[in-house]
Amino acid sequence: MLTKRIIPCLDVKDDRVVKGVNFLNLRDAGDPVELGAGYSQTGADELVFLDITATIRSRKTIVELVEKVAEKVFIPFTVGGGIQTIEQIDELLRSGAEKVSVNTAAVENPDLLTEAARRFGNQCIVLAIDARRSKQKAEKWHVCVKAGSEPTHIDVLEWAIKAEKLGAGEILLTSMDADGTKAGYDNQLNRAVTDAVNIPVIASGGAGTLQHLYDAIIDGGADAVLMASITHFENYTIKQIKEYLAGRGIPVNL
């Protein structure tokens, strides 16, 4: 049986891993290569590296980072942040990334998903959705782009369904309302999306306790859970997380 994945997320800014609250107030969490290798050795199922600077200068840095990580990390890892073209995707995959995640570029040019999937296979194309809860309507979320700084009118569910058809192989779904709060995932959002699509969904944003991870899988229907704060600052080890979930009947790779 396929196991549920535990995925630490490493937000990278100026060669350091950082973590903020609601995408702001960044705190230093260490060296990306060391942290990644540590997670790989202690049982993480996968890693996500997000270049949150995503400037022209950081493009080169992130390729170098991917090369360094790939020499030490023998579990899959996804790279995202500011990726805009097929050539950039190609370069990152060739440098050793297993998957790439795209957000803004896919919103601006949905054909990018189709072209990338045809060329590299949809299993390596992750659509990142930064979702913000609507203030007007209950159980409605809209897509935000440019690292969460720019709201759009696009409905999250409609976008998720469309992106699957276009070629996205997985959705990394971040609740901007919950991100960094440690108050739990937005499982209404997670459930709405996991019910709407047939590709795997990674729940992201809000993990604070082990119960939260369990809830994202059971209530949210997530195939994988992403976390940062609770593992970077050593509140919990990956082993503790997996033992807890296994004890509650969730299939994990222990």
Place this chain on the structure above:
Amino acid sequence: MIVVIDYKVGNVKSVCNAFNYIGCDVKLSCDAETIDKATGLVLPGVAAFGCAVGALGTLAQLIQQFASSGKPLLGICVGHQLLFDRSCEYGQNNGLGLVCGNVIPIPTGRVIPHMGWNLVEMPEDMDLFAGLSKAKHFYFAHSYYADVADKNAKIAYTDYGFALPASVQKENIYGVQFHPEKSGETGLKVLKNFAKIAERNNC
């Protein structure tokens, strides 16, 4: 020396990194002479099937020649699928035809791609899994799979609501649908086993 086929598509570097990490002499190459000298050949693959076939081009013949020499060949993920007769991913494309069977979509009614760590039941007589316990988790990421039809092939399965062939062995031809280079210590052990097979064959 293990040669990893460089067909300029997708994540071929990770396979080389993994062989380097376990202390193997490995080279990424698409040169005929280098391939001919290899003790073991690895066909990696992170790409759509048709795209991979196109990228292989004339290398296909070299790989077939290598396979008929009796030296070990290992296909990984799409590289594993390429060992078979044909695939219907984005149109009909012929594979290398080294193992009988077709590459077909994973049946609907479950999350697709099959992505993540799944348990592989390993028959004792499959050389790639020597020294590993009966069942281990490996990392998968694919939407199509090789439906093995070859009567002479040994098969290891994983359960994804049906028995999905996770690995195949036919004489000197080895294939793994999962990514050993991304499956932690267990995956590295599989690559070590392949390196040993190549070494043994060379003696």
